[in-house]
Amino acid sequence: MKPKTMEAGVRPAVEPDEMKALVNKVAWRLMPLIMVCYLFAFFDRINISFAKFQLQADLGLSNTAYGLGAGLFVMGYVIFEVPSNMMLYRVGARRWIARIMVSWGLATAAMVFVTAEWQFYTLRFLIGAMEAGFAPGVLYYLTLWFPQDFRGRITSMLFLASAFAGLVGAPFSGLVLEHMDGVLQLRGWHWLFLLGGLPCVVLAWMVLTQLKDRIEDAPWLSAEEKALLSSRIAVHEVHKKGSLLQALKIPGFLTLGLIYFLIQVASYGLNFWAPQLIRSTGVQSSVTIGFLTAIPYVCGAISMVVIGRWSDATGERRKFVSGLVALGAVGFFCAGIFDDHTTFLIIALGLLGAGIIASIPTFWTLPPKLLAGAGAGAAGGIALINTLGQLGGIVSPVMVGRIKDITGSTTPALYVIGVCALIAAALLLWGLPHLLRTSDKR
DSSP states (O other), X not given: OOOSOOOTTSOXXXXXXXXXXXXXXXXXXHHHHXXXXXXXXXXXXXXXXXXXXHHHHXXXXXXXXXXXXXXXXXXXXXXXHHHHHHHHHHHOHHHHHHHHHHHHHHHHHGGGXXXXXXXXXXXXXXXXXXXXXXXXXXXXXXXXXXXXXXXXXXXXXXXXXXXXXXXXXXXXXXXXXXXXXXXXXXXXHHHHHHHHHTHHHHHHHHHHHHOOSSGGXXXXXXXXXXXXXXXXXXXXXXXXXXXXXXXXXXXXXXXXXXXXXXXXXXXXXXXXXXXXXXHTTTOOOHHHHHHHHHHHHHHHHHHHHHHHHHHHHHOOOHHHHHHHXXXXXXXXXXXXXXXXXXXXXXXHHHHHIIIIIHHHHHHTTHHHHHTTTOTHHHHHHHHHHXXXXXXXXXXXXXXXXXXXXXXXXXXXXXXXXXXXXXXXXXXXXXXXXXXXXXXXXX
């Protein structure tokens, strides 16, 4: 591979097919392991929704208490998110991500010892605190390896793992709950947390041994490939020094945080309550609920792959995210209308998955564009946007649980979440600065 221009900071005169082949080589080397790690991270967030029925019965939890426990996970995550990502920048992504995985894996497995409501609250907070920084840390890590005009498909690949966590995890959870309940005198929900937590320790070891912190450290790239990839990434770097305070002052930064907050209100509404919505239509089998819960994640997986490629091809990010979030809003409204009809509810959840699940990876191509060249500020800035968004994970489960306890129905909460999604779609279209309104294609 011989690029015609190798000057730092200048786009090399290289054939598109050559650059695509190089990016594919890097992706095949890094993404399989990263995707498996992210799959377990996402399953760690949603496994509580599948354990809900047995866990509530064993601990005597109300819907409000369940929602609070689900929200405490996010609270722990939020409190430690930015400090965790600033440490990642100093220690190195590979080591810090591995530390995060060991911590949350052991904390998740410790759910087997929970016998009281206060223990449930404490451990859920601890799991969130231990996982803090993982998602934005991985997103920041990808900016070190992939040029901006390839990040749509790369982040789609990453978040495809979240869809697979629901696609595989939902039926898996149903089978575990139904067929492993009582094995070794453990409840089915105990097994669910053990099988979700302990493999993370093994994956952490693989992260330490298989990943590298910098392009220059990769023995599987030639010197020419390293230079070409580094120079292509440097095209979008304005400066190297920066701070979190500088990131906060960038126009549009807080608006992105608000948008992600509203998207996460919708996302957690799906992740924590989909099995309950399906059960409320009259479906009782844990296995059947598991397979039906997988449907929105199938739709989300298909949508994110298609939209990831379209957004890269056109350079458009903002309009695609807005359209997907609006589609998710339609899904929430339809779920509220058809909350007692299984078939129509599943169709509504499919729309929801195709919209909300697929909007998240495309959204995450926007912050690196806004924070290009901010150095340490980019890592902290990405983490802070994620933190602001994750607050939606506190609001959503508690709100839905409380409304269900008061009214006996989740329908009013579904309408509220739908409105939140519409507000996010509007902000994406009209509330962002010029930099994020322009296409990535020059």
